[in-house]
Amino acid sequence: MVRRIILCLIVTFFCFYQGWAQSADTLRGTEVYYSSPKTYELAGVEVTGIADHYDPETLIQLAGLVIGSEIKIPGDVPTRAVKRLYSNGLFSDITIAVDKIVGNKVYLILNLQERQKLSKINYVGLKKSEENKIKERINPLPGTQVTDNMISNLKHIVEKYFKEKGFYNISVKVLQRDDPERDNFVILDVVIERNNKIKIQDIILTGNKEVKASVLKRAMKKTKEKSLVNFFKSSKYIQDSYEDDKYNLLDKYNEKGYRDALIVSDSVVQVSPKRVKIYIDVNEGQRYYYNNISWVGNTVYDSERLSRILNIQKGDVYNKKYFNERLKDDENTAVDKLYVNNGYLFFRAMPVETVVGKDSINVEIRIFEGPQATINRVIIKGNDRTHEHVARRELYVYPGELFSREDVMRSMRELANLGHFDPEQIKPDVKPDPESGTADVIFSVVEKANDRVELSGGWGAGMIIGSVGLTFTNFSIRNIFNWDSYRPLPQGDGQTLSLKYQTNGKYYTSVSASFREPWLGGKKPNSLSVSAYYSRQTGYSSNYYNHSYYVNSSKDLYDDNQLMTTFGFSVGLGRRVTWPDDFFTMYTEVSYQRYRLRNWPYYIFSNGNSNNLSFAFQLRRSSIDNPLYTRKGSDFLLGLTFTLPYSWFDGNNYKGNTLTQKERYRWIEYHKWKFSGKMFMPLDRNEKLVLYAGVQYGFLGYYNKYKRSPFEGFEMGGDGMSGYSLYGREYIGLRGYENGSLTNAGSNFIAPDAADASLYSKWTLEVRYPITLSQSATIYALCFLEAGNSWYELKEFEPFNLYRSAGVGVRVFLPMFGMLGIDWGYGFDDVPGRPGASGSQIHFVLGQEF
Known part of the structure; x- marks a missing residue:
């Protein structure tokens, strides 16, 4: 009995002691009996343990402690104060203790331990580019409170980034150390060990009987096994991509008619530190066919028309992807497009499938047409x-x-x-x-700089060689006297002003200016173009061709007695037409050029003046989507430039030798035909890889074979920039061959000296892929196949007698400088009489396309 009494006393003592100890969690101090709370007046609060930049009065207010108020100790007021301060996230440890009690007044001590702040983060084991990519996802600012949650989030972001790259054995450690230069600041060292990248060794499919494993594996876009077939594709294992590809695999089954196909089980097994195997077991189910397809709710268009657009017949294999494309996803012929392009913006189509029999599907397409929507703003x-x-x-x-x-x-x-x-x-x-x-x-929209500056310069043969050109594509001539609109010139009206000066010292000088107003009068898209130019060129002296002769002045290289000057101007009007469709434009132009020749040995005649009054007509259809990096659309142009047939009515006999060259070519005559076609087609879903196919034809004809024009012919080969644009001829590039080397290359006889081609043909095939399409620069790479030739006479034309080439290149469009580029081309065919004209060639592109 005594033992039982003693045992009960011991148990009671320990229970009372533990209850007293547990009640002391919030307040500490003497003379406080936690088993009997008392009410006191809060007489003062001393804040300790914090830096000087915190105001004690503010912290007391944040805690909700009011001097002079009554508080119960122990009670819930101190507990709420601690919770309120913790909720601000500024402190790592908070305690409230009783300092002293005087009568019915109590004095408290609020002790705060401030959280450490971030000084900087060091990434160990990363490249600079990888570090920048991670900082795009998480980049805490210096001074941020360092918490366990912040460190955990930092590790998670780094691990996720590398797992997306296939590094599933990634090890990330965040080490914390004090900043010796700043009190209460820490430096975080993020140490990354990426270890081995996990790749897919095999994808093992079971359960597939009707659909080949190779077809299903191709349907998985980003989950590829390592093999010769996938040599150029990544075989990294990425969990998120794998989850998406399982749906792609089932979509492929749906395309084949297996509507009920499902993945029974799948597993990823790591077979080595660098490899995993993926096991996928499928149940194909029954193959289904379409039975009856009916329409409900359609009042605007009859069911027969909708069925023609849907283009699915009874008995066709069930294909959910194709069905959705024809119903709403095909931008060219979808049923959805038919409605939405006629104002039915709220149109909805809901297909309801019903299984009939063993392998047939009835589809009822429920149409909600809604009202026609009008445009408000x-x-x-x-x-x-x-x-x-x-x-x-x-x-x-x-x-x-x-x-x-x-x-x-x-x-x-x-x-x-x-x-x-x-x-x-x-x-x-x-x-x-x-x-x-x-x-x-x-x-x-986002404005982009579109004005261009062309600057080039150098020194050679004792003279300055250079050019300067300015093109303002958003000019405003009506604000030319409004000084507030200058930035640096008046702009905003979409007009184009171009100025250019070019010189090769005394050898060549040219100046040109042009202006274009795209909306003449401002009410209709009728354009006005005006241009004028002047050039002066001297010939070569005999010293130029004597390579062993050294000169100190360009005066010895060029012959001032050989001179050709050109002056010209043109006025053109363009308009948009709506037939056959509204992608067509029509352009007409009147131009005049005057050629003055003195002892000029490079044309059919050497002395005299020639006048060229011509009329031009162009019909163009352009539906391209982007002028810088075109993905789809086409651009076709048919042009005719002609002069009056002076030889028909001037009474001169051009067949004999009674006329001087000066009289024969006083007014030149010709008719010039040109055709070009360009087509663009995307080759991938993202519309980045683009196929470009182009064809060009040009023909310079005459009214009288004894009065052929010495100007306006074609020079073919090279980069298409072998001469000057005002030189009286047109330059046609063909990569892989020297400049001008294919001029008259298809002729069977020797054309007159320095005679240009009268006919050319050119074919181009390019595959393009963008490197960057940012506003600051458009850059894309390309590989090409090209073929072409030129002839002196139309009767010599052979469409399949072409010089072939292939190569690669890159294009860079800079807003201030326009299109720049470089190509390496290889010409496969030897050019008669021009050894070395084919083979490996480097070509530069400045402000133009081939």
């Missing part, structure tokens, strides 16, 4: 320099008209082709309002 945002009317006049959407998605996309294309906005950042946004049956269309 058309808003253009981001045009800081280009005036509102310049952008708005290119749009095909107008307030009050029926909404059309096709018109929205066409407007986007026209804004891109203006050249004043970054084509990659033009984003149309449609905001429908079902209640009012209207929609706002917003075009967000």
Whole structure:
């Protein structure tokens, strides 16, 4: 009995002691009995343990402690104060203790331990580019409180970044050390050991009987096993990509008619530190076929027309991907496009599938047409320099008209082709309002620098060689006297002003100027173009061809007695036409050139003046989507330039030798025909890899074979820049051959000395891929196949007698300098009489395309 009493006393003592100890979690101090709370007046609070930059009074207020108020000790007021201070995230440790009690007044001590702050983060084991990529995802600013959550998040972001790259054995450690230069600041050292990259050794498929494993593996876009077939593709194992590819695998089954296909099980087994095997077991299920396809709810278009667009017949293999494309995803012929382009913005189509029998599917397509939507507002945002009317006049959407998605996309294309906005950042946004049956269309644009400066210079043969050119593509002639509009010239009206000066010392000098107004009068898209130019060129002296003769002055190289000057001007009018469709433009031009020759040995005649009064007509259809990096569309041009047939009515006998050369070519005559076609087609889903195919033909004809024009012919081969544009001929590039080496290369007889070709043919095939499409620079790489030839006489034309070449190149478009590029081409065919003209050739591109 005594033992039981003693045992009960011991148990009671320990229970009372532990309960007293547990009640002392919040307050510490003497003379406080936690088993009997008392009410005191808070007489003062002393804040300790913090740096000087914290105001004690502010911290007391944050804690919710009010001097003079009554608090119960122990009680919930100190507990709430600790929680409130913790919630600010500024402190790592907070305690409240009783300092002293005087009568019914209590004095507390608030002790705070500040969290350490971040000084900087050092990444160990990373490249600079990798470090920058991680900083794009997480980059805590100096002074940020260092918490366990921040460190854990930092490790998670780094691990996720490397797992996306295939490094599943990544090891990330975050080490914390004090900053010796700053109190209470720490430096975080993030140490990364990427170890081995995990790659896929094999993908083992089981359960597939009707669909080959190779077909299913190709459907997995980013999960590839290591093999010779996938030599150029990544075989890294990335979990997120694998999860997406499992859906791609099932989509492939759906395309083959296996509607119920499913993945029974899958597993990823690591077979070595660097390799995994993926096991996928599938159940193919039954193959299905379409039975009856019916339409419900359609009132605007009859079921027969909708079925023709859908293009799926009874008995066709079930293909969910193709069905969705024809219903809503195909931008050219989808049912959705038919409705939305006619104002039915709220159109919805919901297919309901029903299994019939063993392997047939009935589809009921429930149509909700809704009301036709009209356009409420058309808003253009981001045009800081280009005036509102310049952008708005290119749009095909107008307030009050029926909404059309096709018109929205066409407007986007026209804004891109203006050249004043970054084509990659033009984003149309449609905001429908079902209640009012209207929609706002917003075009967000980003201005880009489009003016160009051409500067080149050097010193050679004792003379200055150089050129300077300025092209202002957003000029405003009406503000030329408005000094506030100069930035540095008046701009914003979309006009083009071009000025250029070029010199090779005394040998060659030219100056040109042109102006273009795209909307003459401002109401219709009728363009006005005006240009004028002048050039002066001397011939070569005999010393130029004597390589053993050394001279100290260019005067010894060039013969001032041989002289050719050219003066010309032109006026052209262009207009858009809507037939056969509204992608066509028509351009007419009148131009005049005067050639003055003195002892000039490089043409059919050497002395005299020639006048060229010509008329030009061009019909062009262009539907390209982007002038800098074209992904799709086409550009066709048919042009005719002609003079009057003076030899038909001037009464001169050009067949005999009674006329001097000066009289024979006083007024030159010809008719010149040109055709070019360009087609662009994307080769991948992202529309980055692009195929370009082009063809060109040119023919210079005559009215009288005894009065052939010595000008306006073609020189072929090389980079297409072998001479000067005002030299009286046209230069046609063909990479892989020397400049001008293919001129008359197809002729069977020796053409007159220095005679240009009268006919040429050129074919081009290119595959392009962008390196960057940023606003600051458009850069893309290309590989090409090219073929072409030129002839002196039309009767010699052989369409398959072509000089072939292939090569690679790169194009760089810089807003201030235009298009620059370099190509390496290899010509496969020898050129008669021109040893070394083919083979390996380097070509440069300045402001033009081949």
